[in-house]
Amino acid sequence: MSFFKKLKEKFTQSTDQVTEKFRSGLTKTRDVFANKVNNLVARYRKIDEDFFEELEEILIGADVGFQTVMDLIDELKMEVKRKNIQDPKEMQDVIVEKLVEIYENGDEQTNDLAIQPDGLTVILFVGVNGVGKTTTIGKLAHQFKSEGKNVLLAAGDTFRAGAIDQLEVWGDRVGVEVIKQGEGSDPAAVMYDAIRAAKARNADVLLCDTAGRLQNKVNLMKELEKVKRVIEREIPGAPHEVLLVLDATTGQNAMTQAKQFKEVTNVTGIVLTKLDGTAKGGIVLAIRNELQIPVKFIGLGEQMDDLQPFDPEKYVYGLFAGIMDDNEEVE
Template identity: 80%
Template sequence: MSFLKKLKEKISKQTDTVTEKFKHGLEKTRNSFADKVNDLVYRYRKVDEDFFEELEEILIGADVGVSTVMELIDQLKEEVQRRNIQDPKEVQAVISEKLVGIYKGDSEFSNEINMQEDQLTVVLFVGVNGVGKTTTIGKLAHKFKSEGKSVLLAAGDTFRAGAIEQLEVWGDRVGVEVIKQGSGSDPAAVMYDAVQAAKARKVDVLLCDTAGRLQNKVNLMKELEKVKRVIEREVPGAPHEVLLVIDATTGQNGLSQAKTFREATNVTGIVLTKLDGTAKGGIVLAIRNEMDVPVKFVGLGEQMDDLQQFDPEQYVYGLFANLVETEEV
């Protein structure tokens, strides 16, 4: 049984809804990346240096990232030699296998939020303006609430016009309260109020929005440090997660944003939004491999439940779904 068929068998134990969301959300990347790989393996009669060079270009075009691509190509060459693979079509399954392997890497993989037992869990969201940070907070609030948890939102982006109102719209939609102050107020003061309110009401989860200015990195760092300091003083060990929200459609620019924010704060996970809107879904691998930070959630559509916990096997199956179905015909 090929790796792709084993992958399908493994993910079949999960709900069809999740599998379909990944398959649908990755359609643009699949139609670009996987179809090009499919075309490549049918055009070549043998697995040679020209084959690998063209595969390299396809991977870079999907925003997998140069260093990740080099690592993947080296692994593929070793595996092809070890298995004595002559037929290019046999390389497809090896590619999918190595993509899962590169994502999982040597470090322990977890897509779970670090929830605290019987006490407040604080999640801090960072990211530039326009990446879908507020929408992500709203959708995660919906997720936690549907799981029976009590949720509170903190409107810590006091600089962007309309940011507080946007979070309030999501609060009303989901049915959770937003702790806020006036526009231009100190974000750390908002966080203090939010933490006090969350503790007093014995809330399970506090989701904290922050400003997304990157124009002045020094100010950004100072602001985030102050916010974290206030949260940690009031809730020892918090924030329990610092989630960086990145717009998948920005490609490699998203990777440079990730590196900047990682310098400013200890990012524990990535939320990759608008993955359904790009043909360059390889950015998932670049972020994981080059930053060693797990992707915890991905945005696969506009609906409330289209923000899904990231699963590398669902992701790779979503990329190669057409090939699996072709194998079965």
């Protein structure tokens, strides 16, 4: 049985609605990327250097990233030789399998959040303005609350006008308390107050917003170091996650931001927002392969439950679902 057929069998037998969210949320990337791959294998009668050059262009166009594309093309060439593949149509299944492997063959970091079984879990959110950081915090607060957890929010972005108000809107919407101070106040002091409040209220999860300026990395680094120092002093081992929020529609610019934030702080995971609004969904693979940071959540729509834990198999199945199905029916 082909690799794609195994994925199809696995997910079509499931009653999990999340798979459909991946499928519908990746429509734009599928229309550009997977359809082009489909057309490519249909046009070629043999697998030659021209075939791989066109495939390379398609992958780069989907923002898979130059280095990741080179790695993938090398892997595909080796697989063609090893399996003596002659028919380009057989390459689709190999591509699907290798895309999953690229993600899963990283280091031992996990896609799961480091939720503490006992006591308070502190999650710090970083990222530039406009990427959907506050919305992500609100959606995650909703998820945790739906699981029966006691959640608090910390309004640590005291730099951007309106950031505190925006977080409070989400707090009211979700029904969770926001710990805040005035605009321009010390973010570390906000975190101190938030942790004290979380302890007093026996909170399970504290979600912490931070300022998103990258223009002056020195100031940002000092601010984040101070914030983390205060958190760790109050709760040893915290923050348990530092999640970098990136806007998928910015493609390679998201990669640049990821590299810069990785220099500034110890990013433990990526939240990739607005994946449903872009054809640049290949950025998921570039981030994982080139930066060795796991993508922990992806945004697949505007609804409260459209922020989904990332699953590489569902992601790749979502990229090719429908297109590969049609090919199998023809055969």
